[in-house]
Amino acid sequence: MATYIQPFCEGINWIDVTNPTTQEMEQLSKEYNLNPHMVRDCLQPEHLPKYEFVDGVHFLILRYYAHSFDQPLATIQDLTNKIAIFFTDQFLISIHLSEIPFLAVLREKFISKCTSETDLLTRIAWNVLETYENPANRLSEKVDFYESQTMMKTSEANVMDSLYTIKREASIAHKTLMLMLEPLNHILVKPGEEAALQDMRDQHLKMRTLYIQVLDDVNNLMNLNMSYSSQRTNDVMKILTIFSVFFMPLTFIAGIYGMNFHFMPELTKRWGYPSALLFMLIVALVLYLWFKRKKWL
Secondary structure, eight states: OEEEEEEEETTEEEEEEESOOHHHHHHHHHHHTOOHHHHHHHTOTTOOOEEEEETTEEEEEEEEEOOOTTSOOOSHHHHEEEEEEEEOSSEEEEEESSOOHHHHHIIIIIGGGOOSHHHHHHHHHHHHHHTTHHHHHHHHHHHHHHHHHHHTTOOOTTHHHHHHHHHHHHHHHHHHHHHTHHHHHTOOOOTTOHHHHHHHHHHHHHHHHHHHHHHHHHHHHHHHHHHHHHHHHHHHHHHHHHHHHHHHHHHHHHHHHTSOOTTOGGGGSTTHHHHHHHHHHHHHHHHHHHHHHTTOO
16 A cells, blocks of 8 residues: 655645555544445445545545556446545545556645645546546547548448447546536535636536537437448449349340240241340330439439
């Protein structure tokens, strides 16, 4: 377990704990009077965002974006990691399984600017939300790329699989942001810290809007690809139908004169074969002119 204890204003400590064991958490809970049920929740890596207030201690769980692109994506736990936070007016404890870059930046550069535990909490929450921005921009760029391919009719056969992957990732991220709405709404700041709180809420709204836009764009693009696919199928069927319409009467004529009955006067005439071919040509020409008039060709 890596633990950083850092005072950041009078009488208040920030205890940042990385990958604690069960025994270490029990010791921490006794020292700071943490509820056992909340401690158990903070040790579960798959726990969803939540907020609780028990025995004078605020407890919330947030999830930050931490997806590794070489891993399959199926659940919220695959896309995000958890950070659990206990706080009172005397301390703030943050607990996570691995090192988080933005917490290190907070410790080094911004901790001296925090005026209270709620101010520090607001900064942590803002940075948690900020981890969703670059992935949203990356997904948006992918959608733009596939959109240009689709409009230029150069998209690959597996484009729908790629679009579904984008949709899945954006959907999970948006669902996670919606789940974090409750714990974020329970953050109440001290007088003078309202601007930081509003920045955090604006950041949350911005992230939700980005992922809603990605979902709308990818859904529209998937529908467009399915429309193009249907159009291509219709074009193929149209060509096959035209060929069948042209050859149907010709096949009928050829079938009639292919029966070879003895009493068929055309069979004994010198002009019978050229006349049959000419008749077939006239039928094909009439069909062609009719199709052109109907604008089917």
